[in-house]
Amino acid sequence: AQSVTQLDSQVPVFEEAPVELRCNYSSSVSVYLFWYVQYPNQGLQLLLKYLSGSTLVESINGFEAEFNKSQTSFHLRKPSVHISDTAEYFCAVSDGPIGGAQKLVFGQGTRLTINP
């Protein structure tokens, strides 16, 4: 069975500081990896995903994540955060190959709080 561990439940940082949100997964099969963001009282929005190819993936708003197969990690980073990045961030894993349920297994989430 697949599982995801987000190592930090809360991460407070100052505006314009760098941040890293940690995610480790376990799976016996090849996987797809995702980061979703959830703003208060809203649904989940896809931030970025790793399917195959380059292990470094980027989002349009400055976040990036690196797939590390040997360490089974998919940490999320941003070099300089803004107040608007305050949200809950979820790491998720699904079966890799096309076919099957491809249901998402989520971590418990990391609450990112940006202080001015």
Place this chain on the structure above:
Amino acid sequence: DTGVSQNPRHKITKRGQNVTFRCDPISEHNRLYWYRQTLGQGPEFLTYFQNEAQLEKSRLLSDRFSAERPKGSFSTLEIQRTEQGDSAMYLCASKGTSGGTDTQYFGPGTRLTVL
């Protein structure tokens, strides 16, 4: 806006009552997923449909829960004889299955409070 929609957004009910939620997926998506999210936790998979067929159900989906997708378009999730432990956010997501469609798109969720 052609995203995933869910209704109602909020539902307050008394213990023992039945409730039904609706999800309208993105129109060309043939897969539809239901998840439940309790406070402070990540979403947990409940069930999914490919077109009108319900292909998998989680152990979390007790006999009091039933989901349908009668024409392969919208879906409903019904909870019978609600319990306080059913209080949660119920999320719906949809995705296609043709090439390059590996992303699940989520609706805003229905927040259920059982008194």
